[in-house]
Amino acid sequence: MPDRPKPVSDGTLPREFYTRANVLTVARQLLGRLLVVRSRDGTRVSGIIVETEAYRGPEDRASHAYGGRRTNRTETMYRTGGTAYVYFVYGMYHQFNVVTNVRDAPHAVLVRALEPVEGIARMRRRRPGRADHDLTNGPGKLCAALGISRSLDGADLLGPRVWLEEGRREVRASQIAVGPRVGIDYAQEWADKPWRFWIKGNPYVSRSATRRLTPRPRSS
């Protein structure tokens, strides 16, 4: 595993963290980092990233940029690493992605789950009736909890609207689990690639993830 670029003094991850060529490396190293969104009133809402998925266009059939597809929606993925790619799916959910690699290389990492850290009261108001472990344990859920919408599509991840910080938790390689990505059955052989990463045993990984790979042993 290559060295991780040093953060700038305030802990914000630097451009060089994102512009590296290997999206799988970035997806792994995003685990344990702090995703921060600045609310309208200037306060912080944040969470530690505990689950990610890598998308490696244009060869990756599961990527929106498969085959070099370049449309109004996917244009954001062709921007420089360290840009937010936010899109809308299933008629009601947003998905937050981190663009990686250099300009015109459409690689991205989907953030699938967070462990809430700051602004938890605000998250509860945005997802009423949900237990705390159910606030951000899925890509659509975390966008709702953090107030992420398409207004953040194309935002620079060096701030000031949304950014990532070093975080306080060192995630060792032995603590990272790997498995196939979720919800891309249409992608044929690409659907089986082990490009999803999560922190082993973390209670905030997405439900679909835990269901697929950690089935409980059946009792008689």
Added chain:
DNA sequence: TTGCCGATTACCT
């Protein structure tokens, strides 16, 4: 606990 299915709309064919 598992599995099915409807919601709801931007986007692409």
Added chain:
DNA sequence: GGTAATCGGCAAC
């Protein structure tokens, strides 16, 4: 006109 990088409710077990 079909589908999607999802979620939550409900039925069956």
